[in-house]
Amino acid sequence: MDKYKAYVVDDELENIELLKFFLNKYCLNIEIIGESDTFESCITFLNDTKPDIIFLDIKLNDKNAFDILDLIDASESEIIFVTAYQEFAPKAFKYNAIEYVLKPIAIEDLILSVNKAIVRIEEKKLFKNQILNNLHSLKERPSSIITISSLDKIDIIKKTDILYCKSDGRYTTFYLLNKIEILACKNLGEYEIVLSDDMFFRIHNSYIINVSHIKNINKKAGYYCEMINGDLLPIAKRRYQSFINFLNILKINLN
Numbered sequence: 001m002d003k004y005k006a007y008v009v010d011d012e013l014e015n016i017e018l019l020k021f022f023l024n025k026y027c028l029n030i031e032i033i034g035e036s037d038t039f040e041s042c043i044t045f046l047n048d049t050k051p052d053i054i055f056l057d058i059k060l061n062d063k064n065a066f067d068i069l070d071l072i073d074a075s076e077s078e079i080i081f082v083t084a085y086q087e088f089a090p091k092a093f094k095y096n097a098i099e100y101v102l103k104p105i106a107i108e109d110l111i112l113s114v115n116k117a118i119v120r121i122e123e124k125k126l127f128k129n130q131i132l133n134n135l136h137s138l139k140e141r142p143s144s145i146i147t148i149s150s151l152d153k154i155d156i157i158k159k160t161d162i163l164y165c166k167s168d169g170r171y172t173t174f175y176l177l178n179k180i181e182i183l184a185c186k187n188l189g190e191y192e193i194v195l196s197d198d199m200f201f202r203i204h205n206s207y208i209i210n211v212s213h214i215k216n217i218n219k220k221a222g223y224y225c226e227m228i229n230g231d232l233l234p235i236a237k238r239r240y241q242s243f244i245n246f247l248n249i250l251k252i253n254l255n
Contacts, residue, residue: 004117007034008035039061046074050076055082151185159199159200166207195208199211213229
C-alpha cells in the first residue's frame with residue numbers, strides 16, 4: 001500500500017492528538033511526518049518539507065491558516081482544513097483546499113477528505129509522468145524542422161527541403177529544393193550534429209547532403225554525388241565506403 005506523508009497544524013495539542021488517532025486508525029495509508037501548534041515552527045517545517053497532505057486548523061494563536069499559506073509553497077501539497085469555524089470555508093477553497101472538515105470531526109468526513117486528496121495526488125503524478133514521457137519522446141524523436149540563423153533573421157525550414165549544406169569557412173550555406181540559398185552564421189560541424197538523423201551524411205569536409213535527393217554517384221573522375229538539381233558534389237575518398245554502407249542500410253542503391 002502506498003503511503004502519503006501528512007503534517008498536522010493546530011494550536012491545541014489535544015486536537016492534534018485526536019486527529020492523529022483518527023488518521024492512524026481509519027486512514028492506514030497516511031503517514032504523519034510532523035505536527036505543530038505554533039506558527040513559527042510550522043512555517044520552518046513546511047518550507048523545508050513538502051508533505052503530500054497538510055491538515056490545517058483556521059486559528060493558530062494570534063495567526064491563522066491563511067497567514068501560513070501566504071508564506072509557504074503549498075503547490076505540491078493538498079490542503080485539508082480541520083476547524084470549528086464554518087464561515088471561513090469560501091476563503092479556504094480560494095486557497096485551493098481539497099476539503100473543509102468541521103469539528104467535532106465526523107469519521108466519514110475525514111475519510112472522504114483524505115480519499116479526495118489521494119485521488120488528486122495520484123492525478124498529479126499521472127499528469128506529471130505523461131508530461132515527462134512526452135518530453136522524452138520529443139527528445140528521442142528527430143525534429144522535422146531546423147532553425148537557421150543568418151546575420152539579419154532566423155529561417156525555419158523543413159529538413160526535407162534541404163538539398164545539401166556547404167562549408168564556407170566560419171559559415172554554412174544551405175541549398176534548398178526551391179533554389180533558395182541561405183547563409184548561416186554557424187560552421188558546418190555544428191549543423192552536422194543537428195542533422196544527425198537518417199537522411200543526412202557528411203560526404204566531404206565541406207558538404208553534408210540529404211541522401212533522399214541524390215540522383216546518382218558518378219565514379220568516372222573520382223567520386224561525386226549528382227544531386228537532383230544537377231550539382232556535382234565531391235565524396236572524400238576516406239568517406240566513400242562509409243557512405244556506401246550508409247546507403248545500403250537505407251536500402252538506397254546508386255552504384
